[in-house]
Structure formats: structure tokens, C-alpha cells
Amino acid sequence: MDLDDTPQQAEYRANVRAWLQEHSAKAPVLTGPDALRDEDEIIAARRRWQGELAEGGLAGVTWPAEYGGRGLGPIEQVICNQEISRAKVPGILDVIGVGMLGPTIIAHGSEEQKERYLEPMLHGEEVWCQLFSEPAAGSDLAAVQTRATQLDDSSWRLTGQKVWTTNAQFASYGLLLARTDASVPKHNGLTMFIVPMDAPGVTVRGLRQISGEAEFNEVFFDDVQLDADANVGAIGSGWGTALTTLMFERITLGLGGEGLGYDPLRFARAIGAYESARTDSDVRQRLGDILAELTAVRFSGYRMLTGLQRGQIPGPEAGLAKVTIVNSGMAGGDLIADVLGPDALAKESEWTYMISFIPGLKSAGGTEEILRNTIGERVLGLPPEPRLDKGIPFEDLRAKEKEAAKT
Numbered sequence: 001m002d003l004d005d006t007p008q009q010a011e012y013r014a015n016v017r018a019w020l021q022e023h024s025a026k027a028p029v030l031t032g033p034d035a036l037r038d039e040d041e042i043i044a045a046r047r048r049w050q051g052e053l054a055e056g057g058l059a060g061v062t063w064p065a066e067y068g069g070r071g072l073g074p075i076e077q078v079i080c081n082q083e084i085s086r087a088k089v090p091g092i093l094d095v096i097g098v099g100m101l102g103p104t105i106i107a108h109g110s111e112e113q114k115e116r117y118l119e120p121m122l123h124g125e126e127v128w129c130q131l132f133s134e135p136a137a138g139s140d141l142a143a144v145q146t147r148a149t150q151l152d153d154s155s156w157r158l159t160g161q162k163v164w165t166t167n168a169q170f171a172s173y174g175l176l177l178a179r180t181d182a183s184v185p186k187h188n189g190l191t192m193f194i195v196p197m198d199a200p201g202v203t204v205r206g207l208r209q210i211s212g213e214a215e216f217n218e219v220f221f222d223d224v225q226l227d228a229d230a231n232v233g234a235i236g237s238g239w240g241t242a243l244t245t246l247m248f249e250r251i252t253l254g255l256g257g258e259g260l261g262y263d264p265l266r267f268a269r270a271i272g273a274y275e276s277a278r279t280d281s282d283v284r285q286r287l288g289d290i291l292a293e294l295t296a297v298r299f300s301g302y303r304m305l306t307g308l309q310r311g312q313i314p315g316p317e318a319g320l321a322k323v324t325i326v327n328s329g330m331a332g333g334d335l336i337a338d339v340l341g342p343d344a345l346a347k348e349s350e351w352t353y354m355i356s357f358i359p360g361l362k363s364a365g366g367t368e369e370i371l372r373n374t375i376g377e378r379v380l381g382l383p384p385e386p387r388l389d390k391g392i393p394f395e396d397l398r399a400k401e402k403e404a405a406k407t
């Protein structure tokens with residue numbers, strides 16, 4: 001594999017870099033002494049900046065041109081991310097919408113839905129949220145209980161609750177997975193819907209995190225009316241539609257930490273700038289371990305990228321990147337806390353958010369235990385977890401497997 005840009009990629013990179021040089025003065029300042037402080041101001045500024053990026057072709061790089069994208073491949077998307085990071089400006093605000101929900105609508109939505117929703121999403125005029133998880137449906141997503149009932153006039157009535165919904169506090173729309181038929185096996189009775197977040201009966205309640213922010217929410221639906229054509233994809237095909245979203249989530253996470261809200265390599269290098277990282281052998285050793293892990297992830301990300309460029313769908317090995325990035329981030333948070341002491345969590349510290357936010361990422365986008373099981377079974381070929389939920393004791397399961405292997 002050749003890791004250098006082809007002449008076309010080098011030209012694309014130069015164009016992106018030139019655009020950023022010309023426009024980066026308009027980017028909102030989110031860190032340092034001049035950083036914006038007010039949450040509403042930050043969101044408004046980031047929406048405007050997303051609009052600028054979209055105008056410049058730096059948002060929705062892989063979206064088809066007919067929906068406002070550039071129609072380019074995943075390598076160009078990564079080049080664009082790298083250049084945004086290099087220019088030290090924020091990326092788009094609506095990573096969930098543009099990275100995961102927009103591509104789901106492109107794959108499964110009607111022409112009217114694509115026409116209506118995609119352009120304002122890309123430009124940050126309408127931010128979206130992902131209404132999948134519920135109090136009793138996280139890892140076991142197909143267990144969702146939020147009900148959508150079709151009425152005589154074909155419109156829908158929605159009742160139920162979602163949780164951990166990132167950005168719901170300022171989202172215009174949500175893509176929601178609901179149960180439309182409770183009489184069939186759980187994966188077959190689901191349908192995906194577009195929900196206006198200002199519809200009567202929608203209540204958003206923020207969940208305040210240890211970092212002080214309230215970035216995700218509980219969302220309640222009390223007899224919310226949805227139009228007859230609010231479904232994305234066919235009635236009952238919601239599980240397949242959700243898998244498309246989760247595949248795009250996997251791509252976002254598998255290609256590096258920016259999809260998780262921080263640039264891990266930049267972070268690790270920033271730790272290296274501290275005096276003790278150069279003089280204290282223990283700190284140097286720990287930093288070296290973190291950088292080695294992140295470098296390995298970057299190269300396995302390149303392997304996934306090659307597969308994507310050839311039209312392959314990312315497999316379960318993409319989960320390895322997420323597990324490694326999150327654990328390296330936590331190890332980095334511990335290290336910076338050891339280096340700086342209590343100052344690491346001081347009000348003006350640039351590390352407070354990272355140290356307190358990253359542990360939550362062990363759950364986001366697939367929990368560590370689920371991902372490790374998947375990697376163990378489907379990448380490394382290890383024997384499956386004992387199915388204790390089905391009442392089969394571990395030894396019996398192993399005996400059955402041995403029996404099956406003989407035949």
C-alpha cells in the first residue's frame with residue numbers, strides 16, 4: 001500500500017489547504033483565552049462555520065453532488081479531515097447528521113425526503129439527532145419499545161422515551177427507531193421515522209455530565225403526531241435502515257478519533273510538550289505506549305480506508321480502533337492528571353473536558369464489552385460467549401460445540 005498522495009489527491013489536498021488558509025479567520029475560537037464561552041453562541045458560531053465549510057465543499061465530501069456533496073471517496077474525506085485538523089479550526093458541528101443520518105436518508109429515504117432535508121442538514125441550518133437508544137435498549141438495540149401506531153388517516157402517533165440523545169437540545173429533526181409491530185420477532189417489527197423536534201408532545205431534558213456540559217438528553221414522546229410519509233424506508237424494515245446508520249458510525253469511528261470528538265494524536269503530542277514528558281522516564285514511557293497504540297490504529301485505519309475505496313463494507317475489526325482510541329484517551333487523561341496534578345482540572349485548564357468526557361465514550365457507539373466480544377469471535381475466531389440467557393450452561397455449550405465440530 002502506498003501511503004503517499006497520488007497526484008490527484010495531492011492537488012485536492014492543496015485546494016483544501018488553500019481554502020482553509022483563505023477562510024479560517026471566520027472559524028469560531030473554541031480553546032484558549034479568546035474562546036467563546038456562552039453555549040448558545042458557540043452553537044450558533046459552529047453552525048455558521050459548518051455553512052462556510054459546506055459552501056467550500058469541505059462538508060459532505062462523500063455525499064453525491066446532487067445533494068450538495070462533492071461525490072468524492074473516503075480518502076478525500078480523510079484528507080479533508082486532516083487538513084481541517086492541521087489548520088487548527090473546528091470541523092462541522094453536525095457530525096452525527098452529516099456523517100451518519102444523511103447517508104442513511106440518501107440510502108433509504110424517498111426523493112421528497114432527500115430534496116427537503118439534505119441541503120439544510122449539510123449547511124448546519126437544521127441540525128439532526130439520532131433517536132435510537134432507550135433506557136432498556138442500548139446494546140440490545142432491537143429491543144426498542146417506543147411505539148408508532150398508524151391511525152385511520154395513515155398518520156402516525158408516537159409514544160415512548162429515548163435517552164443519551166446527543167444534540168437533541170438544539171436539533172431540528174431526529175431520526176428515530178420505533179416499534180410498529182409488536183406481534184412479530186423483534187427485528188422485524190421496527191420502522192425508522194423522521195421526527196420534527198419542535199412537534200407538540202416532544203420534551204427534551206438535558207443530562208448534565210461530570211464535565212459540566214449537557215450534551216445529551218432524555219427525549220420523551222407523548223402522543224406525537226407524525227405525517228403518513230414520515231417513515232424512512234419501508235414499514236417493518238427499520239432494523240436494516242438502522243444497520244446502515246451503524247455502518248456509517250463504524251466508518252466515522254474506525255477512521256480515527258475526530259469522529260469521537262477529539263484528535264488523539266494531537267492530544268498525545270500536546271502532552272509531550274510538557275517539561276516532565278522530556279525529563280521523567282516514567283512519563284516518557286507512558287506517553288510512548290500511548291503514541292505507539294495510536295500510531296498502530298492510524299495504520300489499521302488506512303487499511304480500512306483502502307477497503308472502503310475498493311467498495312468493501314467495514315467489518316467488525318473497525319471496533320478495534322474505537323476500543324484502542326478510547327483507552328489511549330483515558331490513559332492520556334490519567335497521565336496529564338499525574339503530570340499537572342489538580343491543575344489538570346482547574347476551571348481554565350484545557351484538559352478538564354477531555355479528562356471527564358472520554359470515559360463516557362466507552363459506551364458510545366458500541367460498548368467496550370460488546371466490541372471486545374465481537375472482535376474476539378468474529379476477527380480472532382475465538383469460541384462464542386456462553387448463551388446463559390438461553391439457559392445453556394457453559395460446559396454444555398462447549399460440549400455442543402465440540403460435537404458440532406466433529407460432524
Ligand SMILES: Cc1cc2nc3c(=O)[nH]c(=O)nc-3n(C[C@H](O)[C@H](O)[C@H](O)COP(=O)(O)OP(=O)(O)OC[C@H]3O[C@@H](n4cnc5c(N)ncnc54)[C@H](O)[C@@H]3O)c2cc1C
Pocket residue numbers: 129130131132133134135137138139140163164165166167216360361362363364365366367368369370373
Ligand atoms: C457520549 C455518548 C453519546 C451518545 N449519543 C447517542 C445518541 O446520539 N443517540 C443514541 O441513540 N444513543 C446515544 N448514546 C447511547 C449509546 O449508543 C449507548 O450507551 C450504547 O448503545 C450502550 O447502551 P446502554 O448505555 O444502554 O448500555 P447497556 O447496553 O445497558 O450495557 C450496560 C453494560 O452491560 C454490558 N453488556 C450489555 N450487553 C452485554 C453482552 N451481551 N455481553 C457483555 N456485556 C454486555 C455493556 O458492555 C455495558 O458495560 C450515546 C452514549 C454516549 C456515552
